[in-house]
Amino acid sequence: MTTTAVPQQGTRIEVHELTKRFGSFTAVDRLSFSVEPGRITGFLGPNGAGKTTTLRMLLGLVRPTAGTATIGGQRYHDLTAPQRVVGSALEATNFHPGRTGRDHLRVLADTAGIDTRRVDEMLELVGIPAAARKRAGGYSMGMRQRLGLAAALLGDPQVLILDEPANGLDPEGIRWLRLFLRHLSGQGKTVLISSHMLQEVEQTVDDVVIIANGRLVRQGAMADLHGEKRAVVRTTDAAALARALSSAGITADPATDGQLDVHTGDLARVGDVALAAGLPVHELRQHQTDLEALFFQLTEDPANRNRNLDGSPDPVPLPGGTPAPTESAVR
Numbered sequence: 001m002t003t004t005a006v007p008q009q010g011t012r013i014e015v016h017e018l019t020k021r022f023g024s025f026t027a028v029d030r031l032s033f034s035v036e037p038g039r040i041t042g043f044l045g046p047n048g049a050g051k052t053t054t055l056r057m058l059l060g061l062v063r064p065t066a067g068t069a070t071i072g073g074q075r076y077h078d079l080t081a082p083q084r085v086v087g088s089a090l091e092a093t094n095f096h097p098g099r100t101g102r103d104h105l106r107v108l109a110d111t112a113g114i115d116t117r118r119v120d121e122m123l124e125l126v127g128i129p130a131a132a133r134k135r136a137g138g139y140s141m142g143m144r145q146r147l148g149l150a151a152a153l154l155g156d157p158q159v160l161i162l163d164e165p166a167n168g169l170d171p172e173g174i175r176w177l178r179l180f181l182r183h184l185s186g187q188g189k190t191v192l193i194s195s196h197m198l199q200e201v202e203q204t205v206d207d208v209v210i211i212a213n214g215r216l217v218r219q220g221a222m223a224d225l226h227g228e229k230r231a232v233v234r235t236t237d238a239a240a241l242a243r244a245l246s247s248a249g250i251t252a253d254p255a256t257d258g259q260l261d262v263h264t265g266d267l268a269r270v271g272d273v274a275l276a277a278g279l280p281v282h283e284l285r286q287h288q289t290d291l292e293a294l295f296f297q298l299t300e301d302p303a304n305r306n307r308n309l310d311g312s313p314d315p316v317p318l319p320g321g322t323p324a325p326t327e328s329a330v331r
């Protein structure tokens, strides 16, 4: 189907039962998820999980074996002015080394029928106006990432798809990227960024789509990944405090080093219970989720290793969140 209209603000990405096989190898396996406008979504998975292949299918660069990937309800090939709907940066290194960053953008703008005045505006926006007059071959990884971002934004698209945009950025660059993407999502744009590290995008994304072996493992709000709020408390008599907390209706499990793992995020209440029980509090803090461990738990679970199309077990539910939708749930 071909339409003349450019989708308006609030453009959703929908991936439904998307599958890609290379010969007998299944790189993407009946993958279904959606990406909402006005939010930054992290597309996460270990190396080789199928992220780039999925993004390439979304951008019409790889033909799916089965399933659909749409942007604003249309396949990429059906968009009449794709650069104005979706901007993408799949590889930060894909620039002609002898051409300046500015010339690179001018060629892209010319080809897409975009006013070349936007070139300098975008270079200014991503913070490389001076470097853009130098040859891209001499760019650092961070500069290439910024140039890729400027290229993606040329057509002022509603949707931004960035493959590993934080790769090669220093902490300052990552912070800059976070604020920049936040600014764009604040304008109602749909932002999808891939990463092989949950921690790298933890503070950047609102939502996550986590895949392993081409399959969906988890989709939801980043905040929900942390699960139930917990507190860590340390006192002189952990058993006595556990009993006092239990009497107050709060569950507490013994943890290492005489600490208690308390099933509440209400630190003041824990402190009050300890005070009432006459127990000194030597430490009291929110429990921090170990995101690295969580990511491994999610992506290395044996339940996600089976690539057979007919033998897929349900994703493993984790504390405090819902498991990824099963095939029956998305149909």
Ligand SMILES: Nc1ncnc2c1ncn2[C@@H]1O[C@H](COP(=O)(O)OP(=O)(O)OP(=O)(O)O)[C@@H](O)[C@H]1O
Binding pocket: 022, 025, 027, 045, 046, 047, 048, 049, 050, 051, 052, 053, 054, 196
């Ligand atoms: N054209 C191809 N032919 C054969 N296999 C391919 C092809 N493209 C990708 N693959 C394989 O599909 C799997 C998924 O690759 P993909 O690049 O999508 O993963 P990824 O999640 O983006 O990984 P990374 O984080 O390392 O970039 C990998 O095992 C890869 O080797």
